Amino acid sequence: MAHPKEEKTLIILKPDAVHRGFLGEVVTRFERKGLKIIGMKMMQLEDAALEAHYAHIKDKPFFGGIKNFMKDAPVVVMALSGINAVSATRVIVGPTNGAEAPAGTIRGDFSLSIQSNLVHASDSVDGGIEEVSRFFAENELFDYKRNDFNYIHADEAF
Helix, strand or coil: CCCCCEEEEEEEECHHHHHCCCHHHHHHHHHHHCCEEEEEEEECCCHHHHHHHCCCCCCCCCHHHHHHHHCCCCEEEEEEEEECHHHHHHHHHCCCCCCCCCCCCHHHHHCCCCCCCCEEECCCHHHHHHHHHHHCCHHHCCCCCCCCHHHHCHHHHC
């Protein structure tokens, strides 16, 4: 089952990823890295969830625009798990500003925006735990060992 060093992290495939048809591309990048999908669902975000998720900016003047953007279409939320999952997902996603994100990252390859940057990724281990529990009930998360774990995490496996 889960390795003791595995971390959980939340990914939100934002409305622009849905509109632009990038769901499969984005999911594939996380799977190819070796991260384990332990939960995934499509949902329409409501005000309460957005206010809780963006509590750190809900008093900012631009929050209304973010809220409208995040409600424009359904999103896909994914709970990922893996050793160093938080830092690995941050590398895959790239910096917030798509125009400044390096090629090879999700945002660098497909975004020129700060808001419409396709994905949200937890920014810390504690944040990942909190965010996963915000969007997933315990019975919606699955614990298993990937068959290729020993090859992905050779330093931990052998």
